[in-house]
Amino acid sequence: MTKKKILWVDDEIDSLKPHILFLQQRGFEVLTASSGDDALVKVRKETLDLILLDEMMPGKDGLTTLEEIKEINPHLPVVMVTKSEEESLMEEAIGQKIDDYLTKPVNPSQVLMVAKRHLDTKKIISESQIKRYMTEINRFNQKLFGALEPQDWLEAGRILAAWDLEMDESPDEGLEQTHLGTRKEWNTEFTKYLDRHYLKWLHSDHRPVLSPDVLRKYMIPPLRAGQNVLLIVVDCMRLDQWMTIESLLAEFYNIQRESYFSLLPSATPFARNALFSGLFPDQIHQMYPDNYGGDDEGSLNRNEDRLLADFVAREKVKLTSNVRYEKVFDNTEGEVLAKRAADFYQSQLVAFVFNFLDIMAHGRSNNVILKEIAGSEAAFRSLMKSWFIHSPLFSILKSFADRKFTVIVTSDHGSVLCSRGTMAHGRRDTSTNLRYKYGDNLNVDTRHALLVKNPAEFRLPRFNLATTYIIAKEDYYFVYPNKYNEYIRQFQNSFQHGGISLEEMVVPIAVLTPR
Template identity: 40%
Template sequence: MQNTRGHILWIDDEIHHLKPHILFLEEKGYILSQAANGQDGIALSEQNNYDLILLDQSMPGLDGLETLAELKKNRSSLPVIMITKTEDEWLMDEAITGQVEQFLIKPVNPSQIFMACKQTLEKIKLHEQKATSDYLKEFQEIEAQLSNELNVDDWWRLYDRLTDWQIKFDHYNDTGLGSILKEQIQTCNREFINFIESNYESWMQSNNRPTLSVDIVPKYVKPILDKGEKVCLLVVDCMRHDHFKSMMALLEPFFNIKLDYKLSLLPTATPYSRNAIFCGLFPDDMVKKYPKQGDDMKNDSTSLNQHEKQFLIDQLKKMDLGDKRVHYHKIWAVEEGNKFNNRIKDYLQQDILALVVNFVDILAHKSSQMDVLKEMVPDESGYRTAVRSWLNHSWLLQVLKKLSENNFTVILTSDHGSIRVQRDVMVAADREASSGVRYKYGRNLNTKEKNAIVIKEPEKFRLPVFGPQPSYIIAKDDVYFIYPNQAHKYQSKFKNSFQHGGISMEEMMVPVAIMKGRG
């Protein structure tokens, strides 16, 4: 039986008339069992582990629908193909809600039956084979592309392709290509880091640069407000591109989605990249205009984004949009999210609704602290699954539905992404250095340059200068920083966890989704 294509039970009161069909399926490699009524079919199903049931609707005694219900009670995942003479829509509806795989109308020829069986039993295998063939071809194309000089748009398209393959392989675990894709992403990341090192400093001094965190409001929000339309700026903290792509299917029933991208500022962390979205300023100018923010950053405060509402209001005033009605809301707990959802009608008259949602970031950080979350989010695939499941069952999806129905354009983005860290790297720093795992600032910080960008002149990177002999170190690849005297403690805590602050495609290349309601 191991060499067969599957074991099928065919239940039909006229089974003796179906000998040609049965012989045809057996020639194709299937094993066929037969039952002439629903009761016998149910009994056989309870005694045998069939791969598929072919079920007639019009039978004396138990009809097809009644038999279907009993079969599903015994094994809810058992695939069933229903075959009937009638084309009544009510019957189709009942069969579909009863979880049949396909609905065939008699008369059916042997080839039709074979095709239906093949599609039901082998579709995953066929999809996996096609995915394997397509990826191996694309693997070569991507490798060849890396030998060319890529601009930032090229890098986004390449990263987008890799992300699509990550999500596809989430569904097809048996291809054996997941490890190859992971290695290819690592290879691409090394080239991407070289690209950033070669270009980032010049971008900081020029208007001829990619879209950065500071450009989100001017480029995406302002044009909507200028037309007198309502907009929601939704920042999902720490959301990666693959997270958004995995959530798109949940959003598309309500929105037409146009996907763009931006680069997070360095370091890829909230004090720099998220504050830059709301104030529209590079970090060096931000701390000059808002000294209190600079003090918080210098002291490595636990709250480094408490001024975002004021930042946004000031940025709108600078763009002559100071008359717009603004509501800002930061949501870090489900209770607060539910309260916001219940009161959404109070905010629908605002011109701009600014939301910051922290779930994805909290999940990343807590997964390094709680064993149960480490098991739920062991890798990138688990992280995507957790984020998608959260959105599907969260207050946020309900809010987005209501915004889509009330003429809001939603600009959904993130401040930065994250990367799963694997390798610890020793760093030399004094006790005044900041506490980041993927970036640090302080006096005379040092580590090997193959593992990090070491910045001795912060002003060239538009970074604040805190005290004498200032320096920053920003991690490359999948490394995280540890101190020699606490190496074991941090190794056990952070290895395989998701962190941010450094340079990688996952951290820097952030989606910007322009979402307009379908209604």
């Protein structure tokens, strides 16, 4: 292993031989220079990892030398060693981008500590990261041998999302591969768990929070207490994606983050309608027969404002004003809405739906450039964060932070990165989604997908006597036998939703109260 190379610059370098020997014994290679000019020669000649630079030297002083070092190699870490902690001097040094400083007299342990901090931090963090990861993952793996509760799977989703973000900050290729294996294993076990328990959830009053329960739990109580509520639904936002932007809002809000389970299919026509109405899809179909009447899936959510208003009325909440509802499809519409934010300040219940993430996830499959930019889950999170920072949504949230609103941010479902195709068999008029389908007499390999022959059992609409649903498991997506290669080529490694996975079904919900 190559030793890290340190250059120590001091006009009294001979007096520092014990310190230099101490560093050498700890595995560092130490070069020396007794003047600024001598140091600059070595900076040009040698490949260095760190410089310890005396601030007070005859001739070319430390600050002048620092400036010239940064011109030669702006990324080389420099630690200033000074006799003075005078504020103006330190401000000037910091302005010239020193990475750290030590105050004379220095002892060998101080020097070693600062060297390790700048040269071994990545190694130390990596070793600590691996240890913490294995401890947390093994702790949950032990639960897989026992009787798991729904809350355990919400926690599993949180663990995976939290480690996604940590690995974004400190990537380690080996650990990332281990994490992918963990995700796959946990999704397999989650699918088995749902096979055993999902129907019980649907027909029990003691179920975990599902899509129809969300607003009843989080929105109705503050409304009953007379508070103003802003409901933000970001279509297709995963837990890890919310956690990526959550810290940006911490300056403006106190944030209470939880999560809930999306209904199946974990897709907008079912999960979001259930979210707004407080009803299961079969109840929606019964009460609003026209809601599922269109062939275009986008049209299946055209009544959200009515569903929300009717839900509030059924809960017997008397609002001081009508429900205000807006749906935003693109940035231009969002900017117009942000400029009109003040128009909503006097309303007790305001609901905004943002479709950007869903559009971006779908667009990624058809756009080569977008697929290159967001080629992985980490890249997609980064792109989402960049969008949010410059988005009308962020502007709206900041503007409402100055108002007395309880803000609820959630989604209807997440998405999963699909890697495996599985054959779906059905007629031409079968719905087109790649993670779920409904139509007449559908069939599929039940190792790869859930086959729903009795929609009523799953609280889903039945459109005729032959209506069936198929819902993909883990990271599978549906392909047709006659277009197998075409679908594999286009949709492998694409983000899809509607199926059974932790990424799709564990949905964030955050309650924000202004600071």
